[in-house]
Amino acid sequence: MSGANPYFLTAFVIYLIILMAIAVWAARRTKTVMDFWVFGQKMGPTLATWSLIANFVSSVSVIGFTGAVYASGYSLMTHTILGLMLGVSGLYFVVGLVRRLNVLTFPDLVARVTGRQAARPLAGSVLLLSGWLYLVMQLVGAGLLVTAITGVPYHYIVWILGIVFILYTAVGGLVSVAWTDLFQGVIMVGSIIITLAYMVGDLGGLTEINTRFAEMNPGFVDPTGGGQLSWAMIGATFLAFFGTLFTEQDMLIRIAATKDVRTAKIHLAAAGAILSVLYSMLVLLGGATAVALVGSGMGVENPDAAFPTLITRYVPTWIGAALVLGVMSAILSTTDTRLHAIGMTVARDMYSYFRPHVSEGHLMRVSRTATVVLGLLATAAAMNPPGTIIVLYGFRAVLLTSAFLIPVYVAIYWTALDGRAVLAAIIAGAVVGLGAQIAGGSIGPVPATFCGVGAAIALLLIAQLALGSRRKQEAALATVAADEGVS
Amino acid sequence: MKPLGLPLPMFLVFVIVILAGSLGLIHYLIVHVLLRRPFGDELPGARPGIAIRGDRPAGEPSEGGSR
Numbered sequence: 001m002s003g004a005n006p007y008f009l010t011a012f013v014i015y016l017i018i019l020m021a022i023a024v025w026a027a028r029r030t031k032t033v034m035d036f037w038v039f040g041q042k043m044g045p046t047l048a049t050w051s052l053i054a055n056f057v058s059s060v061s062v063i064g065f066t067g068a069v070y071a072s073g074y075s076l077m078t079h080t081i082l083g084l085m086l087g088v089s090g091l092y093f094v095v096g097l098v099r100r101l102n103v104l105t106f107p108d109l110v111a112r113v114t115g116r117q118a119a120r121p122l123a124g125s126v127l128l129l130s131g132w133l134y135l136v137m138q139l140v141g142a143g144l145l146v147t148a149i150t151g152v153p154y155h156y157i158v159w160i161l162g163i164v165f166i167l168y169t170a171v172g173g174l175v176s177v178a179w180t181d182l183f184q185g186v187i188m189v190g191s192i193i194i195t196l197a198y199m200v201g202d203l204g205g206l207t208e209i210n211t212r213f214a215e216m217n218p219g220f221v222d223p224t225g226g227g228q229l230s231w232a233m234i235g236a237t238f239l240a241f242f243g244t245l246f247t248e249q250d251m252l253i254r255i256a257a258t259k260d261v262r263t264a265k266i267h268l269a270a271a272g273a274i275l276s277v278l279y280s281m282l283v284l285l286g287g288a289t290a291v292a293l294v295g296s297g298m299g300v301e302n303p304d305a306a307f308p309t310l311i312t313r314y315v316p317t318w319i320g321a322a323l324v325l326g327v328m329s330a331i332l333s334t335t336d337t338r339l340h341a342i343g344m345t346v347a348r349d350m351y352s353y354f355r356p357h358v359s360e361g362h363l364m365r366v367s368r369t370a371t372v373v374l375g376l377l378a379t380a381a382a383m384n385p386p387g388t389i390i391v392l393y394g395f396r397a398v399l400l401t402s403a404f405l406i407p408v409y410v411a412i413y414w415t416a417l418d419g420r421a422v423l424a425a426i427i428a429g430a431v432v433g434l435g436a437q438i439a440g441g442s443i444g445p446v447p448a449t450f451c452g453v454g455a456a457i458a459l460l461l462i463a464q465l466a467l468g469s470r471r472k473q474e475a476a477l478a479t480v481a482a483d484e485g486v487s
Numbered sequence: 488m489k490p491l492g493l494p495l496p497m498f499l500v501f502v503i504v505i506l507a508g509s510l511g512l513i514h515y516l517i518v519h520v521l522l523r524r525p526f527g528d529e530l531p532g533a534r535p536g537i538a539i540r541g542d543r544p545a546g547e548p549s550e551g552g553s554r
Contacts, residue, residue, distance in 0.1 A: 074493075077500050085508035092511030096527060210492030221497045261526040265519070269511035276508025280501055
């Protein structure tokens with residue numbers, strides 16, 4: 001603890017106290033299980049928009065993306081960020097129908113389009129594993145970052161962060177999560193704007209930054225990274241990130257939490273516009289970080305260390321403190337939403353399927369218990385994450401997009417689709433997508449996401465054709481039998 | 488031409504990303520604000536209650552092959 005920065009540490013402690021105060025206030029408004037799960041379906045546009053923004057920007061976005069720009073340039077915009085932004089807008093165009101289907105979770109939606117309630121615990125299991133892995137990796141990234149910035153040892157930081165977000169999520173559910181997200185979202189966006197404005201002023205303007213960044217390596221300002229990325233890989237990465245927007249549990253839960261279709265649409269429209277500008281600014285901040293650190297002889301070997309180095313060694317202390325709060329906000333607002341989502345998955349999609357007649361109070365207790373237990377397990381796993389977790393984490397975007405994107409969303413619009421065809425397509429997409437990822441990320445020249453999505457489309461059409469013609473035969477036989485009965 | 492010091496293709500990628508994220512907002516402003524099209528859930532009773540414990544809402548099909 002001797003290396004701890006007292007200013008950053010003070011900002012960190014005050015921030016946590018304010019956060020807990022908001023959470024306790026919000027928790028008193030949580031009275032029913034619907035409040036805990038989906039804000040009583042009364043969430044308004046402002047809260048929904050900022051909750052989405054705060055959840056969206058994680059420690060991976062802030063540290064990982066600026067680090068990726070530091071190492072490889074702006075090509076991140078061409079695939080990952082374009083995929084994410086188009087995903088938010090895409091969700092806007094289907095949200096009216098999804099909201100009117102009146103589902104609370106993504107497994108509810110899968111059950112609805114397949115006509116099989118058993119799909120709830122099955123899809124829930126996949127989403128539970130995916131959400132929990134995401135939580136562990138967020139905690140690992142957050143712990144490393146806050147340790148680098150504040151000087152507090154990693155294991156203390158992970159447990160402090162873990163206990164804080166578990167406490168307020170378990171006490172107030174989505175009510176606490178949404179109100180703390182509003183606070184965190186504003187701090188996060190504000191700190192990024194302030195920092196970029198400072199860097200632009202310090203380095204002589206945006207044009208100067210980009211010119212010097214291009215001088216470091218012309219590939220840094222090329223959409224394909226100077227030919228380092230093939231268009232197939234760009235397309236596959238784009239598709240994988242685009243698809244996660246439609247298949248992640250927390251996105252569906254927030255849509256269910258909005259008070260009406262208008263609010264659901266507004267929150268995606270506004271968040272999409274704000275996030276696209278914010279991510280563009282983050283990427284430019286990555287370029288400015290590279291120019292500033294390399295230009296002043298503070299270059300780093302590990303790209304993930306670029307942003308912490310900027311905070312601790314380059315910018316003035318007051319900007320560093322603002323950034324510490326911004327980064328903390330990015331971390332906690334993402335982890336609390338994910339923890340709430342996996343707690344709800346256990347109670348709503350799994351427990352209530354096997355025990356459908358328990359009381360609301362009982363479901364609330366199950367939700368809270370699952371939130372605490374899964375949160376503690378994630379925190380414990382983040383202390384020393386085994387390599388398998390990191391490997392599995394890399395599979396989640398491919399798995400979710402391959403399995404669910406096409407079958408579920410085509411079925412929403414193509415109401416004549418047979419539920420068995422949808423289920424078969426989900427299984428085919430999951431098996432082929434995951435198989436290709438395990439086999440090294442591709443089958444021949446075809447990336448894993450294309451393989452998985454392609455398999456899902458193919459099986460959806462083949463199964464629908466086969467089952468459709470069989471149904472026609474059965475209907476024809478039934479008509480003949482009826483005619484014979486009449487005569 | 489190098490807008491903001493960026494080669495044109497890279498600058499266009501930034502513009503496309505911002506446009507991509509703003510598609511929903513553009514649609515919302517044109518369709519729901521300027522043209523005043525409804526959202527489809529304004530009628531009373533257009534929103535059936537959600538079954539909290541995961542039972543099927545009234546009118547939903549039972550377990551079976553097709554929807």
